[in-house]
Amino acid sequence: MEDKTLVPVAGNGLLPLGALNRRQLLTGLGAGALALPSAALAAGGRPSWMQGAGAGMRGYGTPSPAETVGRVAIASQPGTTGSGASRTPLAALEGTITPSGLHFERHHSGVPTIDPAAHRLHIHGLVEKPLAFSLEALDRYPLVTQLRFLECSGNSAVNLAAPEAPDLDVATLHGLVSQSEWVGVPLSVLLEEAGLKPGAAWVIAEGADAAAMSRSVPLAKALDDAIVALYQNGERLRPENGYPMRLFLPNYEGNMSVKWLRRLKVTDQPAMTKDETSKYTELMPDGRAAQFTFTMGVKSVITRPSKGYGLGAHGIYPITGLAWSGRGEIRRVEVSADGGRSWADAALEGPGGPGAMVRFRMPWHWQGQPATLVSRATDSTGARQPTREMLVQARGPQSLYHYNGQQRWQVSTAGDVRNSYV
Amino acid sequence: MFKRAVSPCLAGLLLAGAASALAAAPGAPGLGAPLTPEVLAGIELTVLPTGEGLPVGRGSVAQGAALYQQHCQACHGAEGQGGMNGDLVGGVGSLATATPKKTVTSYWPYATIAFDYIRRAMPYTAPGSLSADEVYAIVAYLLSRDGVVPKDAVLDAEALAAVKMPNAEGFYPGE
Numbered sequence: 193m194e195d196k197t198l199v200p201v202a203g204n205g206l207l208p209l210g211a212l213n214r215r216q217l218l219t220g221l222g223a224g225a226l227a228l229p230s231a232a233l234a235a236g237g238r239p240s241w242m243q244g245a246g247a248g249m250r251g252y253g254t255p256s257p258a259e260t261v262g263r264v265a266i267a268s269q270p271g272t273t274g275s276g277a278s279r280t281p282l283a284a285l286e287g288t289i290t291p292s293g294l295h296f297e298r299h300h301s302g303v304p305t306i307d308p309a310a311h312r313l314h315i316h317g318l319v320e321k322p323l324a325f326s327l328e329a330l331d332r333y334p335l336v337t338q339l340r341f342l343e344c345s346g347n348s349a350v351n352l353a354a355p356e357a358p359d360l361d362v363a364t365l366h367g368l369v370s371q372s373e374w375v376g377v378p379l380s381v382l383l384e385e386a387g388l389k390p391g392a393a394w395v396i397a398e399g400a401d402a403a404a405m406s407r408s409v410p411l412a413k414a415l416d417d418a419i420v421a422l423y424q425n426g427e428r429l430r431p432e433n434g435y436p437m438r439l440f441l442p443n444y445e446g447n448m449s450v451k452w453l454r455r456l457k458v459t460d461q462p463a464m465t466k467d468e469t470s471k472y473t474e475l476m477p478d479g480r481a482a483q484f485t486f487t488m489g490v491k492s493v494i495t496r497p498s499k500g501y502g503l504g505a506h507g508i509y510p511i512t513g514l515a516w517s518g519r520g521e522i523r524r525v526e527v528s529a530d531g532g533r534s535w536a537d538a539a540l541e542g543p544g545g546p547g548a549m550v551r552f553r554m555p556w557h558w559q560g561q562p563a564t565l566v567s568r569a570t571d572s573t574g575a576r577q578p579t580r581e582m583l584v585q586a587r588g589p590q591s592l593y594h595y596n597g598q599q600r601w602q603v604s605t606a607g608d609v610r611n612s613y614v
Numbered sequence: 615m616f617k618r619a620v621s622p623c624l625a626g627l628l629l630a631g632a633a634s635a636l637a638a639a640p641g642a643p644g645l646g647a648p649l650t651p652e653v654l655a656g657i658e659l660t661v662l663p664t665g666e667g668l669p670v671g672r673g674s675v676a677q678g679a680a681l682y683q684q685h686c687q688a689c690h691g692a693e694g695q696g697g698m699n700g701d702l703v704g705g706v707g708s709l710a711t712a713t714p715k716k717t718v719t720s721y722w723p724y725a726t727i728a729f730d731y732i733r734r735a736m737p738y739t740a741p742g743s744l745s746a747d748e749v750y751a752i753v754a755y756l757l758s759r760d761g762v763v764p765k766d767a768v769l770d771a772e773a774l775a776a777v778k779m780p781n782a783e784g785f786y787p788g789e
Binding site for chain 1: 641642643644645646647648649653654657658659660661662663664689698699700709710711714716718721722723724726727730731734735738741784785786787788789
């Protein structure tokens with residue numbers, strides 16, 4: 193009798209969503225693949241850790257010593273340690289929350305060591321009453337909670353700029369995106385307290401890092417869903433994420449969510465700072481550049497299988513990954529195992545909501561056939577993630593920022609996986 | 615402290631549609647402390663493209679050449695090119711080619727950005743250490759490398775804001 197869960201729903205072995213729940217899954221993966229290390233069963237079935245009392249309580253927990261996961265592709269400008277980026281190890285993580293210690297970093301002059309008692313947020317410019325807020329004061333304001341992705345607009349740029357697909361893993365290619373639960377004071381409340389003057393149209397934000405990193409934010413965004421974030425994943429912000437306070441602008445390119453927020457100047461025009469002209473602008477083939485392209489587009493990426501996370505014994509494997517959009521909620525993620533010739537809908541997981549990253553899953557029957565795995569996301573505005581070719585056509589390889597092309601993983605008959613454009 | 619008056623209703627002053635977001639938040643405690651002009655003068659760094667925010671001061675290309683050598687050359691190379699942390703000049707006219715070179719002179723749309731950025735962030739290891747005169751001089755020197763200002767230029771607030779950059783028209787608002 194035919195087993196319905198093994199009848200493909202799209203080309204090259206994509207299976208119905210229920211396939212991952214089959215009892216046969218274990219046998220499908222091959223007995224050797226999941227066998228426990230025999231050392232664990234020494235001492236007559238009682239492993240060493242069951243033979244004496246375990247460790248005691250401690251003030252702040254850390255991962256198991258057996259876990260070696262960390263940020264990857266840490267790179268800084270020559271001669272510096274704090275002018276660069278580190279990336280979230282996407283393939284090593286599950287669910288939708290990025291542990292705070294693994295949130296990607298992008299700094300322009302290192303991580304400042306700030307005395308929270310001495311730090312102030314200053315608001316001035318086109319306001320009735322210039323004000324200074326201490327952390328203690330902000331803690332007494334009504335707080336709001338937002339589960340949001342944060343993505344550097346330079347994320348994935350190498351896949352646009354490099355003429356041949358670079359042999360890199362998913363974290364190195366796409367790890368400048370993370371998701372946290374951010375808690376903070378709505379910026380609208382603080383601006384209201386200062387009192388906006390006629391002509392107010394922009395808010396120039398500045399950090400308390402050595403670069404005094406600065407970006408111009410449209411007032412409409414500042415009054416909409418911007419917050420001054422004080423907490424990340426339940427605890428105070430980590431130093432590398434803006435301790436003790438940062439601007440957080442949901443859905444906008446990460447650079448604008450200015451960390452170590454020190455000053456907000458309300459103006460009638462943008463300041464045209466270095467990071468909104470020299471950087472974070474998209475140079476088009478005609479030599480002109482698109483500026484103020486704030487919102488991050490609809491995007492997805494398969495995190496496993498991926499380079500370094502290949503396949504072993506033939507059998508049923510989960511395909512999984514992440515999808516997000518700055519323009520609306522993720523409605524749909526489709527997966528293909530035949531390079532985009534046929535597609536099937538993946539299951540979506542996670543709390544979701546506007547500006548939230550979701551996880552997708554798709555069962556796949558791999559029997560040693562070569563394959564090209566691709567995902568494409570669609571958001572609630574109907575926007576669908578474009579292919580690389582579409583973006584190269586539309587914007588040329590020099591535009592760098594806001595690259596949201598589909599990621600293609602080529603699977604060899606040996607089960608190895610590598611980045612691919614074809 | 616708890617009883618500070620809520621500021622007057624701002625509806626009407628604001629961008630259309632923004633007013634509702636400004637309805638006084640329930641429970642907002644009004645704890646902002648007055649920010650005095652003295653404190654503000656010590657922290658204000660923003661220079662707008664109009665020149666607003668530029669401090670009093672002036673500096674010449676010749677002064678800038680010496681200051682550049684002393685404070686910048688180690689990382690950005692002799693005469694603004696060939697250093698380990700990126701070229702600051704050169705590339706004018708290259709933006710529409712297959713190998714565009716984005717520098718202060720070739721890409722930045724306003725000279726005010728150079729003043730703003732160098733004053734706030736450079737030199738990398740000692741930001742904030744240069745006087746206003748020194749920043750004017752270094753900006754004059756960099757701009758003179760590609761003929762954006764003449765070799766005998768002296769920049770002050772007015773002259774800097776009036777500089778026409780080669781790529782002044784090169785940016786447009788994206789989506």
